[in-house]
Amino acid sequence: MQNALLSLRTFLPVIAFFGGFIWDTLTIGRHVGVWDLFILAGYLACAAAMLWWLGYRHSLQLEPSKLERIPYLALQFLFGGLFSALFIFYIKSASHVLALLWTLGLAVLLVANEFIEDKYRRFTLTWTIFGLCAILLFNFLLPFIMGSIHFIWFYLSTFAGALLVYGLRQVTPGRPGRIGPVWLIAAVLALAYPLDIIPPVPLVKRDIQVGLELRRGAGEYQLLVDKTTPLSFWQLLRNEIHMTEGERLYCVSSVFAPRGLSTRLYHHWQYYDRQQGWVSTERIGFELEGGRDGGFRGYTYKQNVSAGEWRVKIETEHGRTVAIHKFAVITGEPDVARVLIDIL
Template sequence: MKFIQKSKDFHQKYPNLLIAIFFISGFLFDVATLGQVDEFGNFLGHTIYLSLLILSYVYLEKEYKKSWLQKFSEYQRDIFHFLAGGLLSGFAIFFFKSSSLSSSGIFIVIVLLILLANESPLFQARGSLIKLTLVQFCISAYFIIYIPVLIGFIGSFIFFLTITLAAITLPILLQRLKHPATNESKIISAAMSVFLIIGYFTNILPPVPLSVKEIGVYHKIVKLENSYNLYSESSFTNFFGFSDTSFKAQPGDSVYVFARVFAPKGLSEKLYIQWEKWDKIWKISDRIPLSIQGGNTWGYRAYAYKKNYTNGFWRAKVMSSDNREIGRVDFSISSVPEKKREWTIDVKD
């Protein structure tokens, strides 16, 4: 009993500190345990959480006559934000894994700000409209992440199908229940759709469920039966696992880019390695197609190489079929005289 009383006293004295502790602990727990986007446990858990979140919102302002339900209603707001926080932290991790921060950083920041705001007592005290927006965002993120996993394809058609389903789900449900926020839901879902479509065409929306787990630049790649040998010049940076991002090109050298791309089970997709060179602006030099098949937990291995290049700053971007960036590596190329070199060989199984 003393422990319970001390806990209550601590909660009353430091409410914001406890919120921060639980938020950070929960987020770190998700980072450690969430796994891949195509794991059934994640899909089931997020489906249950989303269903309960919608249910919680629908009955958020309901007045109960029975005493035990009245007691429950005191915690309804906390339950709502707990469910929203659980969804947002998982979605934030999936978006982060699929993002190239240089292109999708803005969207990741927005998701994290929503996640942080959800934990704020000031935000939680806001009215129904804020909560409705939160529910709509969670529904949209859920469909964006899981519909490609279930269908096995990504692309513009799948994206617009996803946005359409996400936009009509909540308004139809609220209308059938004759909920007073039905009209507001239609406006918010339309605004959310516009926001996500803008994010899609400006490439700030990460290409979930794809993600680049590894990418690097090398002097040579040898494909063996079950592995790849990646050759880079021995240097101080190689000791720390970096590739040839300062590429010293001797006569006859080709520039190789190796990437390990995760795709969910059953998803087939054509990707591209896009070579770009800086010449006052980034100019596309080559675009090499790669066909991948999902299902490998460690990621599908692929590489491309380039024989014709000039000195300067380069980058190689892994692009989805709908032209969204999944990952990139930046590097420089400089010509050097021919001389003997020592190689560091990185074996990728």
Template sequence: MIKISRFRAFIRKHKKSAPVVFFVLGFTWDSLTLGSIDRLYDQIIICVYLLSLSLSLYLFNLVDDDKWKNTFLERYEDYFPLAIQFFIGGLCSAYVIFFSRSVSFTKTVSFFIILVVLLFANELLKKRISNKYLQFGTYFFVNFTFFTFFIPVLVNTMNTFIFLISGGLSLSSTLILVMFIYGKSPSTRKELNKTKLINLILIIYATINIFYFFNLIPPVPLAMEEGIVAHNIEKNNGTYKVTYQKSGLFSPFNNETRYNPGDSLFIFTSIFAPADLKKRVNHHWQWKNEQSGEWETSDKIEFQITGGRDGGYRGYTYKTNILEGKWKVDVTTNDDMILGRINFTVVYDSTATNKDLKQEVF
């Protein structure tokens, strides 16, 4: 009891910084323990976090109504906002882990920015985590993201219809929780404008959908783990020996690919998908016409992936008689959602030797 009292006193003394500390703890913990959305452990943890966040919101929002006065929960009231921050941090760290598996992280930056803004908006608001609009807005965001991961894994299917179903489930479950707390808590009814809150949730819902349909969010839970421009690929006994150009010191800023006219050029990709999930994907080869400034489609080659392999489903396409200049290969689903993009510039060079190449087995 003495230890609990001391901890409570410490929390009260540092109540301005404690929520952020608990958010960071949740983020760090999941970064160390979570790995793949199709693991049962990860699924259980995420479900527990979301349920615990829902319960914490309920408990915290009834504190001002003295609902827990003279109950065993009264002594824990100071910890309710910390629990909210911890579970938000835990959920969002899991989402960042799963999104970061994609090679084309630029496609998740916009979504990640929303995540960070919503998470740290409490530092910009006077009432911080006690602000109910911030609470429920953030809750809806992490709820929506949960369903976009969980439903495709559950039904072994992912497409636009499943995304819309996920959004509908998150919207309805959030509104049910909000209305339940609203009905139970006079202080919440006094502080909240119900119409304003519903409009906020609908704006977040519409924004996420706009980002999704404009390909600013990857089609989770798929993720492109490898994207390589190769000069040769040999498949043998379930492995792929990929021969590609050695990277220089400044390779992140130089995507030139030396090419001997008449040879073949390959695109090798490894795509993560949860076990039992099947999906058709495309390599969409495009060349930039410098005269018109337009990207022209050269080929769009489709193949099927099957989830379950930890290193991702491996596949490749190739072309011969490549034109010199700028190229990009979009790795897309069959409903045109972008998993990743491989940019490279073809430079004709018939003098290139094997010394300029390296091999790697996948």
């Protein structure tokens, strides 16, 4: 029993950390809010102050004490808070394989944060983690403030995050450690952005569905879809749509956007061909203005859609992928009932 308690005590920091992660998931908001970003900016400011203090203390070459671990634990807590929140933001934005790999990288850092406490004494690693937090936060913050998702804001925010680390190290007593890895991270992100590896934050997908007979009224959007079967009760909706000749197939999407942002999004319709892969048929645009808590909705439609595998990509003006929805079109009457669903 005592050994079990000791083992549990060993993993308490991990349990607490993931408890905080789940709490952040529930409380950080359904969209990226101003208050969320203020809190994260406060975390970053506290981490910067803590780094300066650690550099100052290191320059004094004081004797080790029992209280020596406290600043490192505080820094660990701050980095953990930043990583967990940023991971939640990015996982909400990521909707395809490359972007999910990116968020997986954040997840690895989030978990590793619990096991590298002693390594914070290595100032180079500390600067690197701080720089990554600063860059990722600025990637959200600058487009949010400017009300624009133009690619220039991503590059400027990435440079600003790296520049913050440089400036902080310049004023830190003794200038401990190196910040070369921070500039390397900034360069990698700058190269990854045009490859569509990084989600187009701060746009966050709320919902995307395809169906028949779009109905609108009193601010509500409804679609007619095939009902789930008892064998697939764990799914909210089927990914199959039965259509007859002449019917329209609608795609309705809901996307969170910063207040004041005005941009144009696109529904990129594609079908799967065994020889050619995904083949584009149409790229239809619709306007988006940010600020609505429930997400801003837009829709497009196609008529006489052929049977087979399809997908609709929500894209920005510059081709950045916000979300992907895959489904299968089957010709003929459905073998199950149809139901109306609300689009969030």
